[in-house]
Amino acid sequence: MTVFSCARCGTALTGDLVALPAVPDVDDPDEGRDKKTQRARSTVPRGHYAIDPDPWGAPFRAAAAPRQHTRSRGRGLLRTGTGSTISAGQRDSLVVHPDDVLPRLDPFTCGDNWTGCCGPTGAHGPNLGCACGSRLATWAADCMGPNELHLDPVRVYAWQPGAAAQDRLDGRERP
Numbered sequence: 001m002t003v004f005s006c007a008r009c010g011t012a013l014t015g016d017l018v019a020l021p022a023v024p025d026v027d028d029p030d031e032g033r034d035k036k037t038q039r040a041r042s043t044v045p046r047g048h049y050a051i052d053p054d055p056w057g058a059p060f061r062a063a064a065a066p067r068q069h070t071r072s073r074g075r076g077l078l079r080t081g082t083g084s085t086i087s088a089g090q091r092d093s094l095v096v097h098p099d100d101v102l103p104r105l106d107p108f109t110c111g112d113n114w115t116g117c118c119g120p121t122g123a124h125g126p127n128l129g130c131a132c133g134s135r136l137a138t139w140a141a142d143c144m145g146p147n148e149l150h151l152d153p154v155r156v157y158a159w160q161p162g163a164a165a166q167d168r169l170d171g172r173e174r175p
Contacts, residue, residue: 002049002160004158005156006136014096016161018049024044040143042099043148045097051094057123090154093151093153097149098141098147108135119142121140122141
């Protein structure tokens with residue numbers, strides 16, 4: 001079990017989460033969409049997290065081959081009106097179920113980072129922050145793609161409560 005906390009102030013952002021071996025595939029983001037919000041099911045199930053080894057989110061760079069701007073199939077973010085682009089963002093972001101984190105984060109709605117017709121696209125950088133002001137998460141939940149919440153691996157840290165307690169019992173201190 002792992003808890004993620006803000007690296008700036010130490011506030012716990014999640015409860016205990018279980019690691020998944022990889023970010024689950026998204027076969028069809030349209031299947032199972034919420035009828036009211038048009039949001040897809042979360043890529044990661046409640047109570048779990050996965051580390052995304054691929055670049056994700058802003059900034060973007062020009063793609064080698066053009067791609068059509070249609071509804072996204074898969075996990076990539078869609079940037080419309082900017083030509084064909086791919087993510088050049090952070091690697092190893094922590095993908096969590098939005099409901100495991102959203103009650104503890106505040107929307108950061110500055111400029112274009114909350115745009116989207118049915119929810120935030122996530123294409124304009126971090127759009128959620130800790131109460132201390134650290135912008136540490138990006139939520140993508142627009143109808144154009146998957147429903148994912150990515151924690152910035154530089155602005156959050158993970159700890160395992162059970163491991164720390166075991167170390168104390170063994171007479172070791174964690175740094």
